[in-house]
Amino acid sequence: MLRIVWILALAWLLGACTPEASTYEVTVLSGTVDRVSTPVYLDVDAPAVTEATPVCVRDGAAGMPGQVEPLEGRRRRIWWTVTQPAGASRHYTLHLGEACAVAASFTWRVDADTARTLLLAGRPVLQYVHPVFNPAHVQATNKPFHHVFDPVDGTPRITKGVGGLHEHHRGLFFGYTEVIVEGDTLNLWWANDGEHQAHVAFEEEVGGPVFGGHTVRIRWTDRQGEPVAEEWRTVRVFRQPAGQTLIDWRTHLETRRGSIRLDGDRHHAGVQFRAAQEVAEHEDRTTFLRPAAWAHRPPDLDVNDSTHVNLPWNAMQFDVGGEGFTVACLTDPANPYGGHAPFSERRYGRFGEFFPFDLTRSRPLDVHYRWWVRAGRDVPRDTVEARYRDLAHPPIVSRP
Numbered sequence: 001m002l003r004i005v006w007i008l009a010l011a012w013l014l015g016a017c018t019p020e021a022s023t024y025e026v027t028v029l030s031g032t033v034d035r036v037s038t039p040v041y042l043d044v045d046a047p048a049v050t051e052a053t054p055v056c057v058r059d060g061a062a063g064m065p066g067q068v069e070p071l072e073g074r075r076r077r078i079w080w081t082v083t084q085p086a087g088a089s090r091h092y093t094l095h096l097g098e099a100c101a102v103a104a105s106f107t108w109r110v111d112a113d114t115a116r117t118l119l120l121a122g123r124p125v126l127q128y129v130h131p132v133f134n135p136a137h138v139q140a141t142n143k144p145f146h147h148v149f150d151p152v153d154g155t156p157r158i159t160k161g162v163g164g165l166h167e168h169h170r171g172l173f174f175g176y177t178e179v180i181v182e183g184d185t186l187n188l189w190w191a192n193d194g195e196h197q198a199h200v201a202f203e204e205e206v207g208g209p210v211f212g213g214h215t216v217r218i219r220w221t222d223r224q225g226e227p228v229a230e231e232w233r234t235v236r237v238f239r240q241p242a243g244q245t246l247i248d249w250r251t252h253l254e255t256r257r258g259s260i261r262l263d264g265d266r267h268h269a270g271v272q273f274r275a276a277q278e279v280a281e282h283e284d285r286t287t288f289l290r291p292a293a294w295a296h297r298p299p300d301l302d303v304n305d306s307t308h309v310n311l312p313w314n315a316m317q318f319d320v321g322g323e324g325f326t327v328a329c330l331t332d333p334a335n336p337y338g339g340h341a342p343f344s345e346r347r348y349g350r351f352g353e354f355f356p357f358d359l360t361r362s363r364p365l366d367v368h369y370r371w372w373v374r375a376g377r378d379v380p381r382d383t384v385e386a387r388y389r390d391l392a393h394p395p396i397v398s399r400p
Contacts, residue, residue: 022046024094029396030084033389037081037246039211039238040397042094047074049096051206055080056100058093063100067210079210081239082395106212106237108205118212118237123154125237125245128216129161129170130199133225142191144199144218145170146235148273148327151245152375156321157276160349164277168192169350172371174233174251174271177264179220181228181257189268194223203232211238213248220253227256229359245373253365260359266308266342271369272352273327279318279349286347289315289326289381291388302345311343313388316351317377324377329353330388332368 026042028035055066057080069077084090104121111117111127118126130144140162147159148171159171168190175197179186186195203215213236220229234250249271263269279286287299291311297303299317315328331353335341341355357365372387 022049022096024078024096025400026092026094027398027400028082028084028090028092029398030086030088030090031393031395032086033393033395034086034386035082035084035088035390035395036386037083037238037240037244038390038395039079039246039248040082040395041069041077041079042397042399043071043075043077045074046076046096049076051208053096054099056095056098058095058100059090065099065101065103065209066094067208068096069206081210103209103239105209106207106239108207108212108214114199118207119154120212120237120239124149124157125151125154125212126235126247127157128214128235130216133196133198135194138192138194138196139167142168142196143170143173143175143188144197144216146172146247148172148245148247148371148373150320150323150325150375151240151373152243156323158320158325158327158373160274160277160280165280165348166274166350169272169274172235172247172249172271172273174231176262176269178261178269179228180261180263181222181259184222186222186228188220189264194225195228196221196225197231200230204234206236209239211236211248213237229256229260230254243375245371247371247373249369249371251365251367253359255359255361255364258361262357262359262365264354264356266344266354267304267346268354269356270341270344270352270354271329271367272344272350273316273329273371275316275318275325275327275349276320278320282319283347283349286316286318286349287377288345288351289317289328289379289384291385292381295381300347302347303343304345306342308345309342310340311353312392313384314343314345314351314353315379315384316345316349317379318349323375326374326377326379326384328372328374328384328387330370330372330384330391332370333392335367335369336365 066080127147131141177189
């Protein structure tokens with residue numbers, strides 16, 4: 001069922017209160033990582049609480065908005081973000097039903113029947129494009145994808161759409177050149193011969209002061225348009241400091257045809273980011289920032305050999321509209337290959353991770369990435385490493 005949540009700043013100001021406010025005391029342990037606007041949550045039994053219930057999170061006298069995510073049954077997940085140094089143990093009080101701070105919210109705007117944009121205080125941060133497949137216009141309609149925008153003011157868009165070099169590359173996208181099913185090999189990367197990915201439904205659409213996002217259901221089809229696999233793609237954007245965007249991407253893929261082999265190579269499969277076409281026209285300006293173990297590799301070289309594996313993260317730096325940007329791909333250690341998958345780099349503006357996988361009815365595919373976007377190129381390696389460690393070693397949230 002589609003669940004559309006419009007939690008506007010006015011609702012938080014006026015306090016759409018629950019029948020009975022609840023208070024929860026929690027402690028957040030940083031561990032060995034400096035936490036900077038790190039998303040955290042607490043699961044509670046609170047059946048009267050809804051998505052529109054305001055939440056005030058207090059750290060001493062200070063207050064910040066939280067956000068409610070309904071789970072199954074009586075359970076609710078309370079989200080907020082924390083900024084605290086490594087080694088810290090900080091106490092927070094969650095007041096459900098109290099609006100203590102007014103903050104700009106994430107909201108969704110429907111741009112067309114096949115596109116909608118996530119806004120923060122009216123500024124575009126993410127756009128979902130989901131064309132209806134048309135055999136007469138295969139390249140323009142063969143996959144849904146997400147655009148990413150300048151994290152400062154929403155202009156320009158920093159990802160590529162239809163057209164340009166390697167037309168099948170679009171924004172943030174996912175696919176395989178070899179989808180081997182029932183003895184046939186489908187190409188759901190180029191998708192030139194009728195096989196394609198089709199948007200089916202919005203399973204969830206959320207907006208609030210802490211994050212905005214959605215879960216969309218995408219059907220992977222054969223050349224006759226019959227289902228091969230079904231994907232649930234959950235993409236969320238969390239509030240960050242100025243000039244930054246944090247995109248949390250989760251994909252769950254199930255077979256609809258028994259055993260399926262997902263394969264290809266590092267440059268033609270997996271979850272990938274493609275920068276705007278302008279980057280390909282000035283690829284000499286593109287560089288890569290890698291973990292310390294790969295610091296000896298020249299930043300202006302797109303590495304393309306069998307040793308380019310085991311990267312827990314990778315970052316691409318490029319220019320669009322005369323401005324520099326850094327985009328980091330952070331891979332969850334729980335992903336297939338546990339961070340040991342081959343990484344792809346291309347100076348024309350594409351990078352990402354590839355992993356083969358055997359999909360069965362008892363073994364669906366689950367992957368999780370974070371894409372950290374920052375305006376500018378002056379990003380130290382340690383800063384991206386800290387963002388990765390924030391994902392790989394999350395803070396501990398506990399109740400007394």
